[in-house]
Amino acid sequence: MGDSLRTLCDRKYAILGTGALGGFYGAKLQQAGCDVHFLLRSDYEHVSKSGLFIESKDGDFILPQVNAYNDVEQMPQCDVVIVALKTTQNYLLPKLLPPLVKDSGVVLVLQNGLGVEEEIFQIVRNVQVIGGLCFLCSNKVEAGHIRHLDYGKITLGEYTLEYDPAPITGRIQDIANDFQAAGIPIELATDLLLARWQKLVWNIPYNGLSVILNARTDELMRDPSTRILVEQLMREVAAGARSSGRVIPDSFIQTMLNYTVKMKPYRTSMKIDYDQGRPLEVEAIFGNPLRKAQAAGINLPQINCMYHQLKFLNQRNCIA
Amino acid sequence: MGDSLRTLCDRKYAILGTGALGGFYGAKLQQAGCDVHFLLRSDYEHVSKSGLFIESKDGDFILPQVNAYNDVEQMPQCDVVIVALKTTQNYLLPKLLPPLVKDSGVVLVLQNGLGVEEEIFQIVRNVQVIGGLCFLCSNKVEAGHIRHLDYGKITLGEYTLEYDPAPITGRIQDIANDFQAAGIPIELATDLLLARWQKLVWNIPYNGLSVILNARTDELMRDPSTRILVEQLMREVAAGARSSGRVIPDSFIQTMLNYTVKMKPYRTSMKIDYDQGRPLEVEAIFGNPLRKAQAAGINLPQINCMYHQLKFLNQRNCIA
Numbered sequence: 051m052g053d054s055l056r057t058l059c060d061r062k063y064a065i066l067g068t069g070a071l072g073g074f075y076g077a078k079l080q081q082a083g084c085d086v087h088f089l090l091r092s093d094y095e096h097v098s099k100s101g102l103f104i105e106s107k108d109g110d111f112i113l114p115q116v117n118a119y120n121d122v123e124q125m126p127q128c129d130v131v132i133v134a135l136k137t138t139q140n141y142l143l144p145k146l147l148p149p150l151v152k153d154s155g156v157v158l159v160l161q162n163g164l165g166v167e168e169e170i171f172q173i174v175r176n177v178q179v180i181g182g183l184c185f186l187c188s189n190k191v192e193a194g195h196i197r198h199l200d201y202g203k204i205t206l207g208e209y210t211l212e213y214d215p216a217p218i219t220g221r222i223q224d225i226a227n228d229f230q231a232a233g234i235p236i237e238l239a240t241d242l243l244l245a246r247w248q249k250l251v252w253n254i255p256y257n258g259l260s261v262i263l264n265a266r267t268d269e270l271m272r273d274p275s276t277r278i279l280v281e282q283l284m285r286e287v288a289a290g291a292r293s294s295g296r297v298i299p300d301s302f303i304q305t306m307l308n309y310t311v312k313m314k315p316y317r318t319s320m321k322i323d324y325d326q327g328r329p330l331e332v333e334a335i336f337g338n339p340l341r342k343a344q345a346a347g348i349n350l351p352q353i354n355c356m357y358h359q360l361k362f363l364n365q366r367n368c369i370a
Numbered sequence: 371m372g373d374s375l376r377t378l379c380d381r382k383y384a385i386l387g388t389g390a391l392g393g394f395y396g397a398k399l400q401q402a403g404c405d406v407h408f409l410l411r412s413d414y415e416h417v418s419k420s421g422l423f424i425e426s427k428d429g430d431f432i433l434p435q436v437n438a439y440n441d442v443e444q445m446p447q448c449d450v451v452i453v454a455l456k457t458t459q460n461y462l463l464p465k466l467l468p469p470l471v472k473d474s475g476v477v478l479v480l481q482n483g484l485g486v487e488e489e490i491f492q493i494v495r496n497v498q499v500i501g502g503l504c505f506l507c508s509n510k511v512e513a514g515h516i517r518h519l520d521y522g523k524i525t526l527g528e529y530t531l532e533y534d535p536a537p538i539t540g541r542i543q544d545i546a547n548d549f550q551a552a553g554i555p556i557e558l559a560t561d562l563l564l565a566r567w568q569k570l571v572w573n574i575p576y577n578g579l580s581v582i583l584n585a586r587t588d589e590l591m592r593d594p595s596t597r598i599l600v601e602q603l604m605r606e607v608a609a610g611a612r613s614s615g616r617v618i619p620d621s622f623i624q625t626m627l628n629y630t631v632k633m634k635p636y637r638t639s640m641k642i643d644y645d646q647g648r649p650l651e652v653e654a655i656f657g658n659p660l661r662k663a664q665a666a667g668i669n670l671p672q673i674n675c676m677y678h679q680l681k682f683l684n685q686r687n688c689i690a
Contacts, residue, residue, distance in 0.1 A: 259679075262582060262583075262679065263582075263679060263682055263683060265682070269686075270682075273681075273682045273685060273686075275677075275678040275679075275681035275682045275685070276678060276679075276682045278678060279675065279678035279679070279682075282674075282675075282678075351671035351672050351675075352671050352672065352674065352675040354602075354672065355599065355602075355671075355672040355675040355676065356675065357595075358595040358596060358598060358599035358602075359579075359582065359583060359595075359596075359599070361593075361595035362583055362585070362590075362593045362595045362596045362599075363583060365593060365595070366589075366593075
């Protein structure tokens, strides 16, 4: 990532939500020479003074100076606005996005769950919305200090009306080039909705059960009862995908199961949120898929059961 | 319950499992003049020396001397053997029942869940099996000391092959008379299987969710998400009943919901078992209904989800 790459990036980036995910990707882009502008809240003071420190399995680095803001009105209009907030913060987007994104700019949604691009397109109809699925394992250790533990790949796909599959455009390719220049592996998907359902095959069973049963992935896979339940839940996700006209073959489910058995014991991101008393992304990961399938006449009863259990736990956790 | 009633009871009773339930009903029967023989394990020493103390909302009483045994071979053959063990102990019954029950005697099963009479009939084919559904709130405080908090009614129904509905026989009426003489309210049911499914309408949602979500009944009813889930689970139980040819009308479900809203905050019996590290009656209350419905071609997916969650929790709880 040296000077030779700096010229590649002529797009101005905004990062909404400079946490474990937004902070990591934004820092990588800046390090590769992109012009990046970070919106912060609680860490604003610290980061505007001391910058960002990325502790990474691929090599640590420090950005002593970053463009930090605590007010979106002070930020320049950007070509690419990266939404890296948790979906539970999306009620803020109608205030944040319109002043920030250039006409015919891009909003890149690096969030979990289903249907988030659709919501964002309702807010900024003058821009292209791109969905990004992150396979990243990172934590914010303290203000301005992010620890990248593993993975990092992003799957990018264009949002189109009704989530119709779309060819890869030059615009998405440009963004992919910037990320790849910054050392972030990119995969391009022509069917964003399929990619989102595929990610839910993992997220719904493991995120949900990890919170409900207070368990790590290895415990869920070792116990025969949860091992069966995980697979049944994956099949319900596939039924949901089918209700959207997307096919997730059984071989994909088997691959996810085998992959998880081989993973190191893992505390899911939803479990980390729960343990830290943060709101859970129940609607994006459970509610939206349920409603989308329901609208097509398909019930997903086991996912529905967990959805209501999680809403109860989330409510009690956030009050306490 | 004075001397005047003593002559009514000319049947010899055995109590298998002298805990919160068996100890309570057995003591009431003895106090009313019945000849009762108690099988104990951990409390044998204490009870054979000091008898039973029943602390009850209907009036405390002491039985300074009871017929206590720790070996079934020492017990006399009885007319009525009351099975008051938890269903998780039913693997003991093939050793306990055959020597104890008289030919053409009765086994009275005061247990939770579905299908237990069928299992017992496989063990002792020379006797009549009667099912009893207890609506009792009691705890064992310490060895020989039982606290009766509320309720106490038993619904009795004859077990017949295939659970066909059966008229009330003289035999069941005699037992009902003994219990009523002992101050225990009795209801007679001609359709034991319907009565069992009806009880599951309450037991499945509340016992299950109380353990999975660590919640009391009032919390489950106050939160809108679990309030919906409870009702959906009740409807699944009704679908299970329907697969056995039994109708549970919607009005019954509404009655159960209203009744629970008005109850005092209640920790379910399964939750108490869980909190005390005892094995949960997952198979009797969840597994058997699931399998019975499945055999009739009906899936109960939300109950299935909770069944697997509970098996995981039970397994972890009993190891720890």
